[in-house]
Amino acid sequence: MNDTITAKREESETVIEFDHVNWKYADTEIPALREIDFKVNRGEFIGIIGVNDSGKTSLCRLCNGLIPHSFTGELSGNVRIEGEDVRNTQTARLAKRSGLVFPDPEAQLSQLTVFDELAFGPANLGLPKEEIIETVNKVLHLMDLDSMKSRSPYTLSGGEQQRVAIASVLAMNPALLVLDEPTSNLDPDGTKKIFQTMKDLNQNEGITVLLVEHEIELLAEYATRIIVLNQGKKLLDGTPREVFSKIDIFHQIGIHVPQMTQVSESAREDYGLWPNQQDPLTLSEMIDLLNL
Numbered sequence: 507m508n509d510t511i512t513a514k515r516e517e518s519e520t521v522i523e524f525d526h527v528n529w530k531y532a533d534t535e536i537p538a539l540r541e542i543d544f545k546v547n548r549g550e551f552i553g554i555i556g557v558n559d560s561g562k563t564s565l566c567r568l569c570n571g572l573i574p575h576s577f578t579g580e581l582s583g584n585v586r587i588e589g590e591d592v593r594n595t596q597t598a599r600l601a602k603r604s605g606l607v608f609p610d611p612e613a614q615l616s617q618l619t620v621f622d623e624l625a626f627g628p629a630n631l632g633l634p635k636e637e638i639i640e641t642v643n644k645v646l647h648l649m650d651l652d653s654m655k656s657r658s659p660y661t662l663s664g665g666e667q668q669r670v671a672i673a674s675v676l677a678m679n680p681a682l683l684v685l686d687e688p689t690s691n692l693d694p695d696g697t698k699k700i701f702q703t704m705k706d707l708n709q710n711e712g713i714t715v716l717l718v719e720h721e722i723e724l725l726a727e728y729a730t731r732i733i734v735l736n737q738g739k740k741l742l743d744g745t746p747r748e749v750f751s752k753i754d755i756f757h758q759i760g761i762h763v764p765q766m767t768q769v770s771e772s773a774r775e776d777y778g779l780w781p782n783q784q785d786p787l788t789l790s791e792m793i794d795l796l797n798l
């Protein structure tokens with residue numbers, strides 16, 4: 507790896523910027539995304555929430571140039587990844603800046619061994635062999651996959667396959683990791699492990715994370731910022747505490763807030779408890795609130 511994944515990047519603070527973005531697929535009437543406007547700073551861990559069809563996957567596709575390069579439709583506004591406009595930049599070049607992980611890891615795997623899977627992207631970029639080997643070994647170690655490097659990715663469990671899919675994206679040394687419902691096929695343990703891996707990559711390796719998820723409790727615990735999409739529009743954007751305090755809005759759009767927040771709000775509304783306290787987001791915050 508030229509600049510290893512642990513090395514500090516010199517580039518600007520903004521990793522990705524959506525500037526009044528509208529997107530409509532060619533064969534549809536209603537735009538999938540409308541007036542989407544936000545910036546992601548280096549080091550953020552962003553959770554994206556929304557009901558079905560709210561535009562989450564479309565937003566992910568814009569984050570690495572799949573839209574507009576692999577989908578036809580109408581795009582207005584600008585998406586810039588580390589300053590480069592996705593419209594004018596080849597997807598191979600964008601892949602070095604922003605990596606996308608899909609819900610179904612198997613669909614993302616294609617090689618005979620885990621090692622080859624990780625080497626595939628860097629090899630396509632034409633990197634020298636020694637550099638590829640060094641990079642792959644580093645990422646295998648980082649993702650705790652050393653013992654599996656000679657195995658076929660198809661013989662691994664769902665959680666292991668998802669780690670390989672993430673590792674193969676990391677081997678491209680992106681500044682931004684975009685994950686579209688990566689835990690949708692995993693059990694609770696596998697899901698928690700993916701969240702913990704994301705936290706480690708974010709905090710220890712400086713990788714900016716944008717994670718589409720339905721796991722509200724885990725997002726409340728791990729994300730530094732939450733964006734809520736609804737009908738293709740950005741409805742809420744703020745820290746988990748700011749966003750999940752809008753309980754009425756969550757009820758309206760049909761998404762639940764963290765259980766502890768809901769219980770705390772009911773306790774205040776129905777029993778007049780802790781009238782001036784902030785609602786907790788997690789169990790440990792609830793324990794603090796109860797002075798246990």
Ligand SMILES: Nc1ncnc2c1ncn2[C@@H]1O[C@H](COP(=O)(O)OP(=O)(O)OP(=O)(O)O)[C@@H](O)[C@H]1O
Binds near residue numbers: 534
């Ligand atoms: N390839 C496509 N061609 C045409 N329309 C599409 C395509 N992909 C998505 N759409 C439409 O765009 C809108 C937003 O879909 P998108 O998949 O981005 O939402 P989502 O929030 O990820 O949904 P889900 O949670 O169900 O995956 C929907 O109306 C969907 O039908």
